[in-house]
Amino acid sequence: MIEASQVEAIERATLAAVAPEEVLEIEGWLLGLDPGSIRRAASAVPLRHDLSADLEVFDRIEAAYAGRGLTPAFRIADGPGLEAVRVQLTRRGYVSEQPTLVKTAPLAAVAAVTDHPPAEVAERPDEAWAAVFLGEGFDPVDGSYRVKALSRSAGARFGMVRDGERTVAVGCGTLGHGWASFHGMRTDLGRRGEGLAGRVLAGLAAEALTRGVDHAFLQVEEKNAPARSLYRRAGFQQAWRYFYWSRPG
Numbered sequence: 263m264i265e266a267s268q269v270e271a272i273e274r275a276t277l278a279a280v281a282p283e284e285v286l287e288i289e290g291w292l293l294g295l296d297p298g299s300i301r302r303a304a305s306a307v308p309l310r311h312d313l314s315a316d317l318e319v320f321d322r323i324e325a326a327y328a329g330r331g332l333t334p335a336f337r338i339a340d341g342p343g344l345e346a347v348r349v350q351l352t353r354r355g356y357v358s359e360q361p362t363l364v365k366t367a368p369l370a371a372v373a374a375v376t377d378h379p380p381a382e383v384a385e386r387p388d389e390a391w392a393a394v395f396l397g398e399g400f401d402p403v404d405g406s407y408r409v410k411a412l413s414r415s416a417g418a419r420f421g422m423v424r425d426g427e428r429t430v431a432v433g434c435g436t437l438g439h440g441w442a443s444f445h446g447m448r449t450d451l452g453r454r455g456e457g458l459a460g461r462v463l464a465g466l467a468a469e470a471l472t473r474g475v476d477h478a479f480l481q482v483e484e485k486n487a488p489a490r491s492l493y494r495r496a497g498f499q500q501a502w503r504y505f506y507w508s509r510p511g
Contacts, residue, residue, distance in 0.1 A: 291323060293326055366498065437470060
């Protein structure tokens with residue numbers, strides 16, 4: 263079972279990696295305040311999985327979003343310690359959607375996920391790295407915003423698999439709060455099924471190991487069966503599941 267201190271570290275590292283325009287802390291909650299398309303960067307999350315439902319705190323959180331012209335949203339784990347929070351959100355007109363899994367793994371296992379050469383790793387993304395996000399099968403507006411957000415994340419490293427001069431698979435690894443985290447995993451639509459994402463993970467994990475970190479986490483939508491299969495092979499196990507909560511419309 264994951265420890266309370268690890269929950270807080272992972273949530274803080276998550277916000278640091280997706281780099282919202284502003285981060286605010288209110289009574290045990292961490293608020294990502296951002297107008298973009300990355301939901302993790304634009305929602306409030308409890309730093310513990312046993313937090314009470316304080317009505318005044320909910321009022322303050324909603325006011326923080328409204329005061330910046332943003333729509334309030336929440337990311338809430340589905341464990342029993344947050345039942346009162348979920349009940350209160352329901353009463354306030356919020357509904358849950360998009361079940362997402364938080365998974366953790368030893369970095370050594372991630373680095374060994376493939377027998378093929380690991381991806382190259384760079385300190386900054388180049389145009390070819392960004393182009394994968396804008397390729398066929400991806401939302402170009404969302405992709406452009408994600409490239410910008412990940413690029414401004416402190417301490418991020420960018421993995422890429424190249425085929426000649428063309429980049430065909432990419433990902434981002436960020437260190438923070440004692441963890442390595444993986445974000446922005448993308449493979450060219452025509453090159454899926456070749457094990458390229460595993461090479462990206464392996465390259466980023468090897469880079470993180472050289473920087474003195476030994477555990478990693480990532481987040482994946484529950485419905486994304488191909489990605490979950492890869493992450494199982496890389497040693498990732500579920501730590502918890504959460505849902506996004508927002509008001510319809």
